[in-house]
Amino acid sequence: MQNNRICDSFIVCKSCDALVKKCELKRYQSVACPRCGAYLCCGRIHSFEVLFSLIVTDLVLFLFSNIFPFISFHLRGREQITFLSSGALELCRQNFSELGILVLLTAIIFPLIEILGLFYIILSLRLNIRFYKTEEIFRFVNYIGEWAMMEVFMLGLVVVYVKLIKLATMKLMPSFYFFSGFIISMTMTSIFIDRDKIWEKLEKMK
Numbered sequence: 739m740q741n742n743r744i745c746d747s748f749i750v751c752k753s754c755d756a757l758v759k760k761c762e763l764k765r766y767q768s769v770a771c772p773r774c775g776a777y778l779c780c781g782r783i784h785s786f787e788v789l790f791s792l793i794v795t796d797l798v799l800f801l802f803s804n805i806f807p808f809i810s811f812h813l814r815g816r817e818q819i820t821f822l823s824s825g826a827l828e829l830c831r832q833n834f835s836e837l838g839i840l841v842l843l844t845a846i847i848f849p850l851i852e853i854l855g856l857f858y859i860i861l862s863l864r865l866n867i868r869f870y871k872t873e874e875i876f877r878f879v880n881y882i883g884e885w886a887m888m889e890v891f892m893l894g895l896v897v898v899y900v901k902l903i904k905l906a907t908m909k910l911m912p913s914f915y916f917f918s919g920f921i922i923s924m925t926m927t928s929i930f931i932d933r934d935k936i937w938e939k940l941e942k943m944k
């Protein structure tokens with residue numbers, strides 16, 4: 739998500755374009771636009787250590803989600819085990835390639851790029867070493883993050899699970915729990931991340 743920042747001293751309101759002077763905020767304090775009342779920003783923990791731990795958690799949960807089986811089906815004595823990527827690959831096999839690629843991109847590829855990009859940026863900030871093209875990568879990560887839709891994918895899977903449970907015996911496998919944890923962890927990351935502070939730190943490292 740793009741932030742409201744335009745310079746170090748002001749915040750621009752996305753709803754009415756009002757310029758609001760920035761001030762130091764304590765944790766959980768927030769700023770609303772004085773003209774239209776829209777939410778502008780809030781005080782967050784500016785600890786890159788906490789953020790780095792969350793991103794490592796995201797990465798581990800994402801890898802485990804893709805390594806372990808997701809759901810097993812038992813129907814008429816036959817068992818089929820599916821993985822997180824199975825649905826997208828099956829769509830490609832059944833001539834729904836565009837849909838399959840879209841699912842693969844939004845549920846697996848884009849989230850992976852986002853986590854790896856954030857890992858790269860926060861590692862650079864933690865070590866206080868300027869890595870190669872950090873600004874460009876952070877800008878790209880912010881853009882690609884808007885296309886990561888794991889929650890929508892998960893919701894679709896839950897709907898399919900509820901529909902099919904009457905026809906077949908289904909069992910949730912470890913990947914389901916890892917992927918659920920991954921969605922929660924990514925939500926925590928998006929709450930903790932302060933893109934303003936990251937841009938400021940990147941500027942100081944120039």
Ligand SMILES: [Zn+2]
Nearest residue numbers: 751754771774
């Ligand atoms: Zn406003």
